[in-house]
Amino acid sequence: MSATAVPVLEGRRLTKRFQGLVSIDDVSFSLAENEVLGLIGPNGAGKTTLVNMISGTIRADHGSIFFKGQPIDHLRPFQRAHLGISRTFQVMKPFPGLSVLDNVVVGALFGTGGGETSIARARESAREWIEFTGLTHRIGQSAEALGGPDRKRLEFAKALALNPKLLLLDEVMAGLNLVEVDEVVGLVRKVRERGVSILIIEHVMKAIRHLSDRVMVLHHGEKIAEGEPSAVLSDPRVVAAYLGTRRT
Amino acid sequence: MQRSVLVLVIMSVIMLAFLPWIASDVMLQFAINTLLLATLAQSWNILGGFAGYVSFGNSVFYGLGTYGTAIAMAQFGLPFWVGLMLGALLAVICALIVGLPILRLRGPYFAIATLGLSGVMGAIVSNMDIAGANIGLILPLTRADPMFYELSLGLLVVTTVCVAWLSMSRFGMALIAIREDEDAAGTMGVNTTRYKVAALVLASLFTSIAGGIHAYWITFVDPASAFDPTLNVRMVIMAVFGGSGTVFGPVIGSFLLSTIYELLAFWISTAAALLFGVVIVLAVLFMPKGIADLALAKEPGWRYFLRNVREHRL
Structure with missing residues (x-):
């Protein structure tokens, strides 16, 4: 990767307030082609708000977001999806009345570049993503009937079906056991090998350490650290943000 | 769709097409009414059943179809089919103008906003001389119930074929995704506004043609019956009774409820x-x-x- 390459995603001096509360405070960041950027921080740090701003469900009060060098602030969520930005939701949003297959088909039909035009081809690619995330045995079931871990898999499969260039993963591992976490880590690696750039929010530090090229830490909406995972995770300020400071 | 269902449906339609040769006058009138109501319920199903937007404004499109046909025939002496087209054009334009702002509202807010529409349109029409103001218009008399019957049957078949296509198409999938979770649909790349407006336009088209056929059949239109909000309530009840968001539910629901009502009224x-x-x-x-x-x-x-x-x- 050359130093002059245009980043896939860049946020410049982003700020978002909800009434009096500053959720994101003057945050800048960038994500290079095929890079995995870990985003961590205590609850309420503004991580999901940042993902919402990137996917377009909320707009920044100040600052700009660039996708491959082009500003995307004026684009609606579906237009950003057509560019190749896809996300999962922390509070999972399956289409409850639809089967697992149909849930994923929607992603394939309307994803990057406007999506697949033929239902048959969309089904074909949806089946592949369902296989990839290990949900094939549930393919005909209604999304409502899935348990927690399978819902996570479905959320992942739906996001992948858009065939994204940039994938925003908002706590896809929360609530999974150790074996399941390892599985998802493996899946994220495989997605990355396909050339997808990834922004991953996670509280499972082991996963962040294994997956991320760089880590960025938010605390009360401010960026307090950024850099190579092991260095950032041992940074005293980061430790203090997570655990609090020792009383003296 | 299973082949046996398809065969059954085609057979039923062919048998229904021969009804005018065996039915009494009263029976035929009941059948025309039922077919038109079924068309209205099926049209309502496009937006209400598939996209989950419960509209009480479809009677506006019905009224516009009614008046388009009546004005063309009674005021300008134009043929029936021109009237139908004029009515459909008015309804589609109305759907486009009204749809964009009103489809931004969700759930009960959308329903409430649509409730006001037929009142507004009824008031406008009552004050237009070309539409006969609040007296109404009288269309040329045609005693041709078999023709009206076949037209109504044809319209219902076309509407249902359209809904069947919808249920298997990308367009239908977009509407279903909007019904299930509109925000999630948006982040997955569904242009929600475009598909919602398209669904409303499609619904307005079939609804207005049904209105036009009814106007020429009854040969009289007035604002109160053309923009009757209870007609819209009937569309909702029949579609939901049969199964909204399905292909045949609204049709079966309308047939059954119309029959039940007719029998009750008789006894x-x-x-x-x-x-x-x-x-x-x-x-x-x-x-x-x-x-x-x-x-x-x-x-x-x-x-x-x-x-x-x-x-x-x-």
């Missing part, structure tokens, strides 16, 4: 409306997902009804 004329209300309440309690869901249920009759009551915490 106990005055209390018919009351008993009809009881039928609706029982249907919503015991089969809220409509007849289509009942037909596909795995368990025997009474268990299905009890499960519905349990699941909806009644």
Whole structure:
């Protein structure tokens, strides 16, 4: 990767307030082609708000977001999806009345570049993503009937079906056991090998350490650290943000 | 769709097409009314059933179809088909103008906003001289019930074929995704505004043509009956009774409810409306997902009804 390459995603001096509360405070960041950027921080740090701003469900009060060098602030969520930005939701949003297959088909039909035009081809690619995330045995079931871990898999499969260039993963591992976490880590690696750039929010530090090229830490909406995972995770300020400071 | 269902449907349509040769005059009139109502319920189903947007404004499109046809024929002496096209054009333009702002509203807010529409349009038409103001218009008299019957049947078939195509298409998938979770649909790349407006336009098209056929058949239009909000309530009830968001549910729902109402009116004329209300309440309690869901249920009759009551915490 050359130093002059245009980043896939860049946020410049982003700020978002909800009434009096500053959720994101003057945050800048960038994500290079095929890079995995870990985003961590205590609850309420503004991580999901940042993902919402990137996917377009909320707009920044100040600052700009660039996708491959082009500003995307004026684009609606579906237009950003057509560019190749896809996300999962922390509070999972399956289409409850639809089967697992149909849930994923929607992603394939309307994803990057406007999506697949033929239902048959969309089904074909949806089946592949369902296989990839290990949900094939549930393919005909209604999304409502899935348990927690399978819902996570479905959320992942739906996001992948858009065939994204940039994938925003908002706590896809929360609530999974150790074996399941390892599985998802493996899946994220495989997605990355396909050339997808990834922004991953996670509280499972082991996963962040294994997956991320760089880590960025938010605390009360401010960026307090950024850099190579092991260095950032041992940074005293980061430790203090997570655990609090020792009383003296 | 299963081949056996398809064969059954085609056979039924062919048999229905021969009805004018055997039915009495009264029977034929009942059939025309039923077919038109079924078309209205099926049109309502496009936006209400598939996209989950409960509209009470479809009677506006019906009224515009009615008046388009009446104005063309009564005021300008134009042929019937030109009137139908004029009505459809007015309805589609109205759907485009009204749809963009109103489809931004969700759930009950959308329903409330659409409720006002027919009142507004009725008031506008009542003050237009070309539309006969509040007196109404009289269309040229044509005694050709078989023709009206075949037209109504044809319109219902076309509308249902359109909904069947919808249920298997990308367009339909977009509407279903919007119904299930509009925000999630948006982040997955569904241009929600475009598909919602397209659904409303499609619904307005079929609804207005049904209005036009009805106007020429009845040969008289006035604002109160053309923009009657209770007509819209009937569309909703029939579509939901049959199974909204399904291909045949609204048609079956309309046929059954029209028949039940007609029989009740025949046996106990005055209390018919009351008993009809009881039928609706029982249907919503015991089969809220409509007849289509009942037909596909795995368990025997009474268990299905009890499960519905349990699941909806009644």
